[in-house]
Amino acid sequence: MESEEIELICSNCSYFFPASMEGSFEYGICLHDKVFERYIDELIKRYNYDSCRELIEEKKFLGDTEACQHFEEPEESELDDTMKFNNDAIESAVLVDQLENIDWKTIPVGNYAAKLNDADKNKQLESVSTLGSLAALGNKNALSELIEYFRALNPPITLEEVHFKQQVFWHIENLAKKSVIIPCLIYELYHIQSNNTTREWISKILQYLEHCPIGMIRKPLENLLNEKNFSYKMKTKIENTIIISEENTDWAL
Numbered sequence: 001m002e003s004e005e006i007e008l009i010c011s012n013c014s015y016f017f018p019a020s021m022e023g024s025f026e027y028g029i030c031l032h033d034k035v036f037e038r039y040i041d042e043l044i045k046r047y048n049y050d051s052c053r054e055l056i057e058e059k060k061f062l063g064d065t066e067a068c069q070h071f072e073e074p075e076e077s078e079l080d081d082t083m084k085f086n087n088d089a090i091e092s093a094v095l096v097d098q099l100e101n102i103d104w105k106t107i108p109v110g111n112y113a114a115k116l117n118d119a120d121k122n123k124q125l126e127s128v129s130t131l132g133s134l135a136a137l138g139n140k141n142a143l144s145e146l147i148e149y150f151r152a153l154n155p156p157i158t159l160e161e162v163h164f165k166q167q168v169f170w171h172i173e174n175l176a177k178k179s180v181i182i183p184c185l186i187y188e189l190y191h192i193q194s195n196n197t198t199r200e201w202i203s204k205i206l207q208y209l210e211h212c213p214i215g216m217i218r219k220p221l222e223n224l225l226n227e228k229n230f231s232y233k234m235k236t237k238i239e240n241t242i243i244i245s246e247e248n249t250d251w252a253l
């Protein structure tokens with residue numbers, strides 16, 4: 001079977017290279033042009049347009065322009081690669097367009113929330129990360145799921161549990177209202193065992209409380225000191241938290 005005769009236009013020439021990876025591929029440049037000689041490796045191997053973007057804008061032309069005397073028909077493998085490249089680029093462009101049109105604030109989170117109950121802690125953490133990203137994009141349901149998950153976690157005992165709980169907290173500490181988080185942290189201080197393993201997490205809790213309004217933490221922390229026995233060192237840290245909070249004015253509700 002005879003191969004179809006190729007149309008003698010620039011876009012069918014092996015020297016033709018797309019002027020951009022975004023949007024339409026109707027414009028391109030000619031790599032036979034010596035002005036691009038020093039940039040060829042960056043363009044072909046890395047698709048790095050930044051090295052000569054202004055030059056590309058100056059030299060680009062429509063791909064259906066009639067080919068010149070330097071026209072060189074691509075090898076069969078080059079055609080296959082070009083088709084694959086164009087298809088991949090189009091699929092990527094479609095995906096980007098779809099992502100840009102998603103309303104992240106209202107996207108359902110039920111599937112991710114369900115995975116918070118998975119027996120595999122790694123899958124739980126993956127779900128926490130996804131919900132945290134959605135919460136950061138303004139998804140209130142994702143934030144609510146994370147807060148409830150954090151609230152239900154038992155006070156950590158092992159170092160692994162300490163790190164896990166801190167990772168969950170990282171996703172909500174700057175998003176959830178302090179009026180929601182403070183009771184969770186006070187409860188944690190009441191029930192956590194204070195030792196070398198949990199010291200890191202307790203310090204994180206106190207650092208957070210230092211930046212909370214004094215009116216929201218003074219009474220709970222004073223009650224804590226009266227109702228639970230602490231070492232002298234830990235008691236001093238809690239008392240200092242109250243003092244620092246009283247001096248701070250950079251908090252937000």
